[in-house]
Amino acid sequence: MATAAQVKTLQGKFVEGSTMRHVINMTATGSVGLIAVFLVDVLNLLYISQLGHHELAAAVGYASTLLFFHTSVSIGLSIAVTATVSRAIGSGDFPLARQFAASSMYLIAGISLVMVSLTYPALDLLLQVLGAQGETARLAARFCRLVLPSIPLLAFGMALSALLRSVGDGKRAMFVTLGAAAATAILDPLFIFVFGLGLDGAAYANICARIVLAGVGFYGVLKVHQLYAKPSKEVFQRGAKAFASIGIPAILTNVATPVGNAAVTTAIAAYGDQAVAGWAVVSRLIPMAFAGLFALSGAIGPILGQNLGAKRFDRLRSTMRDSLKFTLIYVSIVWILLAIFSHLIARAFDATGMAEDVIVFFCMFVAGSFLFNGSLFVANAAFNNLGYPLYSTVLNWGRSTIGVIPFVYFGGLWFGARGVMAGYGLGVVFFGVLGVWLCFRVLHRIEQHQHH
Structure with a gap:
């Protein structure tokens, strides 16, 4: 014991x-x-x-x-x-x-x-x-x-x-x-x-x-x-119910990301193998450069969960605010570094021509959009741990479909391979902002619910 x-x-x-x-x-x-x-x-x-x-x-x-x-x-x-x-x-x-x-x-x-x-x-x-x-x-x-x-x-x-x-x-x-x-x-x-x-x-x-x-x-x-x-049988059933109500939407939320990435790959494939090679480097670069954001979404779950269990609503709010501050500072630093070293990164992967163009353009401009990606990660983690997991499913699928497909399609149509990358970055802005707004609404609702 x-x-x-x-x-x-x-x-x-x-x-x-x-x-x-x-x-x-x-x-x-x-x-x-x-x-x-x-x-x-x-x-x-x-x-x-x-x-x-x-x-x-x-x-x-x-x-x-x-x-x-x-x-x-x-x-x-x-x-x-x-x-x-x-x-x-x-x-x-x-x-x-x-x-x-x-x-x-x-x-x-x-x-x-x-x-x-x-x-x-x-x-x-x-x-x-x-x-x-x-x-x-x-x-x-x-x-x-x-x-x-x-x-x-x-x-x-x-x-x-x-x-x-x-x-x-x-x-x-x-x-x-x-x-x-x-x-x-x-x-x-x-x-x-x-x-x-x-x-x-x-x-x-x-x-x-x-x-x-x-x-x-x-x-x-x-x-x-x-x-x-x-x-006990009773706890197992209770656990299984809670597990399913969070687990199923969380699995659906996670499966959305590869769908969005596949859409980008399809759009960029129209500009030949070099453009695809550039995007392949970018999709390897994203998890490395923004590992802090991916880790953040896993990190705040237990902090929110424990404070929700303890009914410390003030701490739920401050955890959310601190996570968003962290996102802003982290993305700003990474973006500056990527912009400075963009040509070096392209050279390290032997990228030339269109491939180099895609990588450099991502580092200089698109990387900044991860401020909104990060905000969406934080909001999704909050929804999962505060008992609103369907919100994160809807937001993530929205981001991976409405927030990717039309943006990369028209971006490509008007500005070529760069346009596809720009579309990939622009599409997330609305969902990042919506996620954060919804999140504070949910916190307010939980608090009201407890006081009644």
């Missing part, structure tokens, strides 16, 4: 102290983990492209598109974990938090196993739908067959990391992702080159990294925080 002292420390770390400090600390630890994962992804492609067969790199591209869908679902489920568990911790009900934590692990195990068993037999068909053909399709299917069974480990790892964030242990949550990234960085070149396993080696390294991910997570959650208690 957890000792009295332990329960004390777990009673809402975020319900006191400066909200800005909590936002910065949780975002910083989250960013380190995320950057490590993105870096390893880039390394992985780099190693495989060094094998000299372009089918291999293409196969990994198709496979990762297919596997990204599973990752999106895992992210959605981990958002549900944070929202349910952090609220119970904030309200000071630690036994309930432990039962909710256990319920969410059971649910995630079930959901990820069902998904793998549905995807596995349909692999060839799914890759065909994505456009993989011949040797590339065969290699992509082989890679997926090896990696797919480890999806439940990935889902577990993400959920465990979310549980550690829910109790306010940002540092251990960071070690979960860092451990997996380190394992991939070490094992990838070893399996691919030293053991001569090629593409299979990349798959095996991937599986080992997921074992590390889940292992480090389980240690932190079960050993350090003892955040597990067998749930």
Whole structure:
């Protein structure tokens, strides 16, 4: 059992102290983990492209598109974990938090196993739908067959990391992702080159990294925080209901982003391979440069959840304001740096002609639009954790369809490849502003509701 002292420390770390400090600390630890994962992804492609067969790199591209869908679902489920568990911790009900934590692990195990068993037999068909053909399709299917069974480990790892964030242990949550990234960085070149396993080696390294991910997570959650208690039937049903009401919209919210990106890819493809190559660099650059924003949306969830559980409405407001301030400062710094180094970045990726033009234009002008993207991330995280997850689904799909398709279409029509990039940036402005406005409306409504 957890000792009295332990329960004390777990009673809402975020319900006191400066909200800005909590936002910065949780975002910083989250960013380190995320950057490590993105870096390893880039390394992985780099190693495989060094094998000299372009089918291999293409196969990994198709496979990762297919596997990204599973990752999106895992992210959605981990958002549900944070929202349910952090609220119970904030309200000071630690036994309930432990039962909710256990319920969410059971649910995630079930959901990820069902998904793998549905995807596995349909692999060839799914890759065909994505456009993989011949040797590339065969290699992509082989890679997926090896990696797919480890999806439940990935889902577990993400959920465990979310549980550690829910109790306010940002540092251990960071070690979960860092451990997996380190394992991939070490094992990838070893399996691919030293053991001569090629593409299979990349798959095996991937599986080992997921074992590390889940292992480090389980240690932190079960050993350090003892955040597990067998749930009663009643708590399990209550947990499952809360889990579904947040998890399903959160999964739908996450799946919207690749849809928007696909629309940009389609629009820019009209300007030839060089333009597509430029956009490919930009879409690799975005997660690296704006990792702080991606981490912020995961970081503020537990802060909002705990304060909602503790009914500290003043702190909900100040968390939102501090997150938006953080977004403004962070984006301004990154934008200035990208603008200064835009030509260097293009050169680092050997981009010339149209590809260079797309990259430089993004760095100089479009990067600033991430102020609105970041605001939308913050608003979405708030909706998910304050019990309005459908708002984030509608906003994200709005952004990825109405906020992308007409903008990149007309942008391209009038100003070519640059116009596509400009459209991609402009389309988010309305949704960013709307998200923030709605968010403060929701906070007001929650407060009124509690006072009546």
